[in-house]
Amino acid sequence: MSRILLTERGTRRVRPRRVATAAAAFVMLLLLTGCAQETTDEFQRLGLPEGVTDKTPYVLDLWIGAWIAAGIVGVFTWGLIGWAAIRYRRRSDDDLPVQVRYHLPIEILYTVAPIFVVAVFFFFTLRAQEKLFADEEDPTHTVEVTAQQWAWTFSYIGEPAVDGSDVYEVGTPALEPELWLVKGETATIEIESPDVVHSFWIPAFYFKLDILPGPSGSAVQSFSITPTKAGKFEGRCAEFCGWLHSRMLFTVVVVETREEFDAHVQELQEAGQTGSPPGGENASVVAGLDDAEASE
Ligand SMILES: [Cu+2]
Structure with a gap:
């Protein structure tokens, strides 16, 4: 009996050192593999x-x-x-504590x-x-976002189109559209849905907003933001909205300068994307997919 205890004690004496070695190895591994600053920053943001x-x-x-x-x-x-x-x-006696x-x-x-x-x-x-x-009193940009099954339309309201109408970019389930914004310039985003509930989500904006459908114009919701960093960020629909929900993706492009933005607007104009976007009108049509693909 006493020999077993001795052995147990012996094992116990070794264990702390093993734990310390394993911990040190783990920390070393983190330091070596850790994409250093980025990982630390993400850790400090608790995963955001x-x-x-x-x-x-x-x-x-x-x-x-x-x-x-x-x-x-x-x-x-x-x-x-x-x-x-x-x-x-439980003690040696079998008495229950006071209930x-x-x-x-x-x-x-x-x-x-x-x-x-x-x-x-x-x-x-x-x-x-x-x-x-x-509310933002005087935003530099106003973008009307239409979420429809299963794509996004972005209309840049009041951008200087040749014929005075708005410039838009419309996506399809097969083609992710881009939402362009300028770093340091405030944008008011107005969102609406002609069909079912969608959800406008840009993880890097820490922002997600459900889009409730309603009679035209009655269910517009809006918010304002000013991007503080240029780059490309993922956007998606976060509300299961039907068959091709998983294809409701878009990219947010935040550019450094107004010139880049204006050039993009110019491109959209030249592509003939002015006036009323075809977005919500054909909400039940799976745009971008031909009949054969749609019936698969
Ligand atoms: Cu959706």
């Missing part, structure tokens, strides 16, 4: 991609704050579970604590939402 608009800090604060609050609640709860498990563990039933103060605590937690989350969510949807 890099935010690229003036509104993203509000969402980032909410995200981090929510994790901290959840962490505090979690540690407190796990602490209580651990404490109860150790404090009231508590219909204990009014504890019942009240069970009710009040979750309400308090939800109220705090609600308050901060509402505060962030107010900032996200704050």
